[in-house]
Amino acid sequence: MARRTPDLTVIGGGLAGLTAAITAAEAGARVTLHEAHHTLGGRARTAGAEPGEQTQARYRTHNGPHALYAGGPHWTWLKRRDLLGPVTGVPLHEAARLRFHRGGVLRRTPPAALLRLLRHRPEHAPVDEDFTTWAGRVAGVDGARAAAHYTAVALFHHDPGSLSARFVQERLRRTTALPPEAHYPLGGWSAVVDRMAARAWNLGVRVETLSRLDTVPTDTPVVVATSLEAARRLLRDPTLTWDSGRTALVDLALRRRRGDAFAVSGIDFPAWIERFTAQDPSLAPSGESLLQGQVPLAPHESAADGSARAELLLDLAYPGWRSRTVWRRDAVAQGRTGALDRPGTTWRDRPAIDRGDGVYLAGDMVAAPGVLSEVSFTSAIEATTLALRRAVPAAPGLDLKFG
Numbered sequence: 001m002a003r004r005t006p007d008l009t010v011i012g013g014g015l016a017g018l019t020a021a022i023t024a025a026e027a028g029a030r031v032t033l034h035e036a037h038h039t040l041g042g043r044a045r046t047a048g049a050e051p052g053e054q055t056q057a058r059y060r061t062h063n064g065p066h067a068l069y070a071g072g073p074h075w076t077w078l079k080r081r082d083l084l085g086p087v088t089g090v091p092l093h094e095a096a097r098l099r100f101h102r103g104g105v106l107r108r109t110p111p112a113a114l115l116r117l118l119r120h121r122p123e124h125a126p127v128d129e130d131f132t133t134w135a136g137r138v139a140g141v142d143g144a145r146a147a148a149h150y151t152a153v154a155l156f157h158h159d160p161g162s163l164s165a166r167f168v169q170e171r172l173r174r175t176t177a178l179p180p181e182a183h184y185p186l187g188g189w190s191a192v193v194d195r196m197a198a199r200a201w202n203l204g205v206r207v208e209t210l211s212r213l214d215t216v217p218t219d220t221p222v223v224v225a226t227s228l229e230a231a232r233r234l235l236r237d238p239t240l241t242w243d244s245g246r247t248a249l250v251d252l253a254l255r256r257r258r259g260d261a262f263a264v265s266g267i268d269f270p271a272w273i274e275r276f277t278a279q280d281p282s283l284a285p286s287g288e289s290l291l292q293g294q295v296p297l298a299p300h301e302s303a304a305d306g307s308a309r310a311e312l313l314l315d316l317a318y319p320g321w322r323s324r325t326v327w328r329r330d331a332v333a334q335g336r337t338g339a340l341d342r343p344g345t346t347w348r349d350r351p352a353i354d355r356g357d358g359v360y361l362a363g364d365m366v367a368a369p370g371v372l373s374e375v376s377f378t379s380a381i382e383a384t385t386l387a388l389r390r391a392v393p394a395a396p397g398l399d400l401k402f403g
């Protein structure tokens with residue numbers, strides 16, 4: 001009996017769309033991927049990595065992911081396919097230059113309360129309670145606030161303590177794990193995107209760039225792998241919403257100075273500044289350091305409020321930074337930093353992957369587990385599995401074991 005080749009349309013060519021396309025093509029599907037932009041990668045594009053980008057071609061900056069967490073399923077998925085490529089960690093002598101902004105000064109050691117809280121597995125933290133209330137019982141009110149502010153590194157929220165205790169505790173544990181989970185693709189995330197795109201190409205995926213779809217095709221199953229906001233417009237479904245962060249971003253290239261901090265964690269207020277050339281000097285020309293600061297903003301705050309708080313930390317941790325600045329860019333990332341779960345909710349409560357009628361959602365704000373972009377990978381694999389099962393319910397020889 002001849003095997004039926006299932007067709008699949010993927011909308012969006014970020015990490016989720018590329019994962020969906022590769023997964024489906026590996027299982028034998030004929031895949032067409034539509035991407036609105038002229039290049040692939042979505043938020044994982046590295047600026048300065050594209051030929052012809054003149055303005056800041058000297059700096060490889062990110063408006064999305066920096067760290068790739070080794071404990072996530074996407075790590076194994078990429079590694080098995082040889083798509084991870086060279087990654088780097090933070091050298092020990094640089095890690096020793098992590099500073100904590102507490103009591104108005106920079107300190108070398110984390111708050112003791114953080115260590116006390118780290119003994120608790122995420123399952124010990126209640127879903128229904130906010131982090132501040134639960135952590136306050138474990139480590140005191142000040143300790144709970146300090147730990148909550150530390151998690152800004154992966155939460156991008158102005159009041160992380162107001163979120164579900166289980167959700168925050170998982171991120172607290174992942175971001176403080178030893179050995180550190182955070183790894184960094186050498187040359188930036190575009191290197192990973194390029195490898196994923198090459199894999200898709202080799203598997204025969206038809207990639208249409210500069211192809212923004214306004215409606216969803218009805219002749220094949222579809223994986224909508226856009227941001228949730230774009231999916232809401234595309235599917236004309238106002239229920240497709242979930243909380244996400246709003247954060248000021250300050251990118252800076254400084255003339256290098258020995259002894260600069262590797263990173264500053266905001267404990268008095270949520271913030272994180274990291275000198276990414278510490279782990280990957282190729283991101284900036286020699287003699288220069290590339291930093292990105294992110295300062296979460298409350299709804300009533302402006303971008304200038306965030307920049308001002310970032311400058312306060314820069315003054316403390318990077319002496320003379322104003323006169324050493326070679327390039328600077330200020331921006332705000334709104335609703336782009338992944339899902340945030342409020343008390344009483346978990347990832348299972350987010351918009352479901354199966355939308356009915358052969359339409360499936362993937363991305364970092366939908367009902368799938370993981371931290372940050374891990375949700376995009378996990379949901380893409382689930383969405384593709386469901387889509388192909390629908391296309392070919394019992395296809396002999398169709399490999400639906402994705403690992």
Ligand SMILES: Cc1cc2nc3c(=O)[nH]c(=O)nc-3n(C[C@H](O)[C@H](O)[C@H](O)COP(=O)(O)OP(=O)(O)OC[C@H]3O[C@@H](n4cnc5c(N)ncnc54)[C@H](O)[C@@H]3O)c2cc1C
Nearest residue numbers: 012014015016036042043064065066067213363372373376
């Ligand atoms: C400041 C910041 C820091 C972050 N740090 C980290 C980190 O350290 N680690 C981590 O893991 N994650 C991090 N993230 C999160 C990470 O960037 C995202 O989770 C991930 O990149 C999302 O990928 P995606 O494919 O789901 O969505 P996207 O990257 O948004 O891709 C969606 C794609 O769909 C395309 N599209 C939209 N509409 C249409 C349409 N109608 N037709 C065709 N194409 C369309 C878009 O052009 C885009 O390319 C960070 C995010 C931000 C903003």
